[in-house]
Amino acid sequence: MALSDADVKKQIKHMMAFIEQEASEKAEEIDAKAEEEFNIEKGRLVQTQRLKIMEYYEKKEKQIEQQKKIQMSNLMNQARLKVLKARDDMIMDLLNDARKKLNNIAKDSNQYPTLLEGLILQGFYQLLEPKVTIRCRKEDVAMVQAAVQKNIPIYKEAVRCNIEVRIDENNYLSPDISGGVEVYNADGKIKVSNTLESRLDLMAHQMMPEIRVALFGVNQNRKFMD
Structure with a gap:
C-alpha cells in the first residue's frame, strides 16, 4: 500500500x-x-x-616561632652579659677600695715591719738562691735592712744554706707603691714580686670564687670552683 x-x-x-x-x-x-x-x-x-595555603602559613608560623626563640635567646644573653658586667664592676670597685686602704697598712708602725719580714722571708724561700737583691721604697730601707738581718738566720736554719742579700739603693720602687718588696736572683732574671699590690692581686685571684659566692650566692650552673 x-x-x-x-x-x-x-x-x-x-x-x-x-x-x-x-x-x-x-x-x-x-x-x-x-x-x-x-x-x-x-x-x-x-x-x-x-x-x-595551609602549608604556607604553617611554614610562616614556624619561621615566626623560630625568630621569637632566637630573639628571646639574644635578649636573655644580653641580660646575662649585663648582669655579669655589673658583678665584675662591683668586684673591681671592691678591689679598688682595698687598694686604697693598702697605704694604711704601711703607716701602721706595729703591723708593717712584721709584714715586711714575712714578705722578705717568703721571697728567700721562693728563690732559694745564694745571692739575692731586694728593691723597696726609699722610705722603707731601714725597715728592710732590719728585716733582712732578722730573716737570714731563720732562712739558714730552715734550708741549711747561706744567703747573701743586697738592698738595691740605686733603683727604688715607685713611691706610688703602697709597700712591700721585690726580690731578685743574682742576675736579675728571676723576680718575686711581694709588693702589697701584687699580694692583693694574688689573693684576689685565688679567692675570687669565694668572693663571688659571698657577694652573689652559689652559682647553680658552676661545676668547678677554681
Whole structure:
C-alpha cells in the first residue's frame, strides 16, 4: 500500500522528533557529566590550593616561632652579659677600695715591719738562691735592712744554706707603691714580686670564687670552683 505524501511527512516529522528527543537527552547527559567532572576538578583544585595555603602559613608560623626563640635567646644573653658586667664592676670597685686602704697598712708602725719580714722571708724561700737583691721604697730601707738581718738566720736554719742579700739603693720602687718588696736572683732574671699590690692581686685571684659566692650566692650552673 503506497504511502501518501502526508503519511511520509508525518513519519519524517515523527523520526525528527525522536532524533531531537534523543539529542536533547544526550546533551543533558553530557551537560550533567561535564558539570560533575567540573565540580570534581573544582573540588580537587580547591583542596590542593587549600593544602598549599595551609602549608604556607604553617611554614610562616614556624619561621615566626623560630625568630621569637632566637630573639628571646639574644635578649636573655644580653641580660646575662649585663648582669655579669655589673658583678665584675662591683668586684673591681671592691678591689679598688682595698687598694686604697693598702697605704694604711704601711703607716701602721706595729703591723708593717712584721709584714715586711714575712714578705722578705717568703721571697728567700721562693728563690732559694745564694745571692739575692731586694728593691723597696726609699722610705722603707731601714725597715728592710732590719728585716733582712732578722730573716737570714731563720732562712739558714730552715734550708741549711747561706744567703747573701743586697738592698738595691740605686733603683727604688715607685713611691706610688703602697709597700712591700721585690726580690731578685743574682742576675736579675728571676723576680718575686711581694709588693702589697701584687699580694692583693694574688689573693684576689685565688679567692675570687669565694668572693663571688659571698657577694652573689652559689652559682647553680658552676661545676668547678677554681
